[in-house]
Amino acid sequence: MKTEYIILKEASLNNNCPECYSTQDMVLSFKQKKMKSKFLVTTKSNLIESIYCNKCENQIFPGQWTTDIERVYDYHKKTISQPSGKIRFTWFFYSILFLILLVAAGAYIYLYHPNIIGISDLN
Numbered sequence: 427m428k429t430e431y432i433i434l435k436e437a438s439l440n441n442n443c444p445e446c447y448s449t450q451d452m453v454l455s456f457k458q459k460k461m462k463s464k465f466l467v468t469t470k471s472n473l474i475e476s477i478y479c480n481k482c483e484n485q486i487f488p489g490q491w492t493t494d495i496e497r498v499y500d501y502h503k504k505t506i507s508q509p510s511g512k513i514r515f516t517w518f519f520y521s522i523l524f525l526i527l528l529v530a531a532g533a534y535i536y537l538y539h540p541n542i543i544g545i546s547d548l549n
């Protein structure tokens with residue numbers, strides 16, 4: 427399984443970074459987790475929020491957020507809708523399924539209705 431993140435929203439914050447006090451380099455992002463395997467693509471319904479400071483290269487965890495950061499976070503959170511989780515089959519899954527059906531149909535015709543494909547019992 428391969429994990430990817432879909433970025434739903436990214437916003438730069440003008441608040442002070444709790445680590446380095448820079449006011450320009452924090453980015454708030456809302457992401458959704460997506461997992462891929464050969465047969466399935468699953469997207470999770472939970473929202474992953476994170477704040478990252480590009481200046482000091484620190485992830486700013488919710489415990490470190492100031493009330494200002496929380497306010498901006500709440501504001502941005504309201505602008506995005508709660509993602510829905512879903513499962514989708516890949517084209518690979520469908521091609522395998524198609525092949526299986528094709529083989530099954532072929533076997534069925536060959537065994538029970540050989541005349542359709544021109545193999546008839548002439549006796």
Ligand SMILES: [Zn+2]
Binds near residue numbers: 443447448479480481
């Ligand atoms: Zn910082």
